[in-house]
Amino acid sequence: MKAQIVRKVLHAVVLACLLCPMSALAENAYVGTAACKDCHEEQYDNFTKYAKKAHSDRSIKIMASDLTEAELAECYGCHTTGYGKPGGFVSYEKTPHVADAGCEVCHGPGQEHVENGGDTELIKGKLSMEDCQGCHNESRVKAFNFKPLLYGGAH
Numbered sequence: 001m002k003a004q005i006v007r008k009v010l011h012a013v014v015l016a017c018l019l020c021p022m023s024a025l026a027e028n029a030y031v032g033t034a035a036c037k038d039c040h041e042e043q044y045d046n047f048t049k050y051a052k053k054a055h056s057d058r059s060i061k062i063m064a065s066d067l068t069e070a071e072l073a074e075c076y077g078c079h080t081t082g083y084g085k086p087g088g089f090v091s092y093e094k095t096p097h098v099a100d101a102g103c104e105v106c107h108g109p110g111q112e113h114v115e116n117g118g119d120t121e122l123i124k125g126k127l128s129m130e131d132c133q134g135c136h137n138e139s140r141v142k143a144f145n146f147k148p149l150l151y152g153g154a155h
Contacts, residue, residue, distance in 0.1 A: 028109040028122070029087020032097030035110060039118050043103075053101040056080070057092070078135035081105050106131055 033054070037044040048054045056079040064072060073083070081098035082088020087109065089098045104110050106127055113123040124131070 012030035018080070027112075029111040030082035030085070030089075030098050031079065031087070031110045031114055033100070033104070034097060035114050038104050040103075047103065053105070056101040057099045061092075078105075082109065086111070087111065101135075105135075151154050 033044065033047065046117060053066070060072070060075045060079050067075065076083040079101055080089035080101045081104050082099065087098075089095050092099050098104075106124070108124045110123055113119060116122055
């Protein structure tokens with residue numbers, strides 16, 4: 001009897017997961033850099049014009065044929081926005097709006113920030129070195145010679 005109940009509960013959970021879109025489960029998803037443009041026009045223009053991060057997906061595309069799936073996944077973690085997270089990068093076809101390392105890589109997912117009229121409490125405004133070191137560190141890329149840039153193309 002217990003086994004039948006457990007089986008029915010598991011069946012209901014699996015069915016709910018299949019019927020409920022993942023975006024509905026996300027508390028705060030990624031919206032892409034273009035969503036920032038209307039309110040942050042100067043930063044958006046500077047970022048898209050000067051920041052290497054705005055075009056970081058290009059290096060992955062160039063090297064993709066020489067990389068394993070695991071290596072690609074590691075690249076996506078720093079060269080795209082929100083890889084492996086709700087509303088983040090999945091593929092160039094499915095999520096082209098987050099295919100670069102955009103604003104939300106540093107400032108966090110922006111869906112709630114955008115939907116609530118730019119509420120500054122819903123996005124990370126003040127950044128620290130620790131925010132950068134997930135991707136920018138000597139152990140990850142020895143030749144990178146990371147130097148923090150306060151005005152790294154956007155700010």
